[in-house]
Amino acid sequence: MLVNMKTMLAVANEHNFAVPAFNTPTGMIMRGILEASEAAKAPVIIEVHPLELELARPSFITALVEEAHKASVPVCIHMDHGSSLEQIMTAIQCGYTSVMIDASSKSFEENVALTKKICEVAHAVNVSVEAELGTIGTTKQDMDTTSSTEIRYTDPQEAARFVEETGVDCLAVAIGTCHGIYPKGMIPKLQLDLLKEIKEAVKIPLVLHGGSSNRDEEIAAASRMGINKINISSDIKDPFYRKCREVLQDPYIREPDAIYPPCIEAMKEVIFHKFDLLGTTGKAHLYY
Numbered sequence: 245m246l247v248n249m250k251t252m253l254a255v256a257n258e259h260n261f262a263v264p265a266f267n268t269p270t271g272m273i274m275r276g277i278l279e280a281s282e283a284a285k286a287p288v289i290i291e292v293h294p295l296e297l298e299l300a301r302p303s304f305i306t307a308l309v310e311e312a313h314k315a316s317v318p319v320c321i322h323m324d325h326g327s328s329l330e331q332i333m334t335a336i337q338c339g340y341t342s343v344m345i346d347a348s349s350k351s352f353e354e355n356v357a358l359t360k361k362i363c364e365v366a367h368a369v370n371v372s373v374e375a376e377l378g379t380i381g382t383t384k385q386d387m388d389t390t391s392s393t394e395i396r397y398t399d400p401q402e403a404a405r406f407v408e409e410t411g412v413d414c415l416a417v418a419i420g421t422c423h424g425i426y427p428k429g430m431i432p433k434l435q436l437d438l439l440k441e442i443k444e445a446v447k448i449p450l451v452l453h454g455g456s457s458n459r460d461e462e463i464a465a466a467s468r469m470g471i472n473k474i475n476i477s478s479d480i481k482d483p484f485y486r487k488c489r490e491v492l493q494d495p496y497i498r499e500p501d502a503i504y505p506p507c508i509e510a511m512k513e514v515i516f517h518k519f520d521l522l523g524t525t526g527k528a529h530l531y532y
């Protein structure tokens with residue numbers, strides 16, 4: 245069942261769980277995500293970043309929409325880190341049911357103005373909008389060049405004003421995560437007290453970016469404390485391509501149907517684990 249983000253996260257907000265948002269520009273990873281979601285009876289968000297869309301071409305979104313319609317679980321198709329009106333309009337044309345406008349590197353007023361404008365056009369055609377306030381750090385290994393190396397934590401009162409002024413559907417907050425996989429020796433720590441304060445000030449669903457390789461207990465706690473969407477990219481691509489490299493050790497292997505199935509299976513194990521961690525397993529029935 246194809247849904248937008250507002251529908252997807254309203255249920256998660258009410259029942260205190262989070263839905264993982266997995267990034268992919270390829271059909272093989274898409275297949276694994278959908279198979280795992282149906283097996284776990286879990287709602288799921290599939291995200292395609294503008295750079296991933298460039299790689300995959302717009303027809304990949306057509307395929308995703310088709311698969312989402314046929315799926316036995318709710319599926320939301322989301323543009324990750326859109327940065328301009330042009331990108332957002334392209335996403336809407338392609339068939340995404342949700343978009344993110346990331347103007348977090350701009351001033352508060354500019355962020356409000358752009359997000360408000362995007363909400364007006366997207367909401368007119370039932371497409372949901374995610375925005376970001378505060379800045380999430382980067383580990384320098386990911387594609388998101390708008391990320392800064394420093395984290396600017398989200399201010400709860402500013403967040404309340406932002407939501408009020410923009411009409412946004414969900415808000416990405418900066419509480420101590422970074423994009424990408426953390427370098428050895430770096431231990432990320434989530435500010436769960438800050439999350440609690442933000443959730444008290446803001447009633448809409450909150451989003452956590454950079455959810456890869458944070459400690460399981462922290463991610464699980466965040467998903468019970470008001471985070472309703474957690475972006476996970478590196479953590480599923482890693483097992484997929486690790487297995488891929490292993491399979492390709494055989495110099496004669498060349499058929500995709502020999503190469504990819506074990507990669508999909510290796511990735512699905514991680515996806516099942518994430519669903520359990522976030523409380524998503526078995527929650528699909530709440531949407532029907």
Ligand SMILES: [Zn+2]
Pocket residue numbers: 325388423453454475
């Ligand atoms: Zn992000």
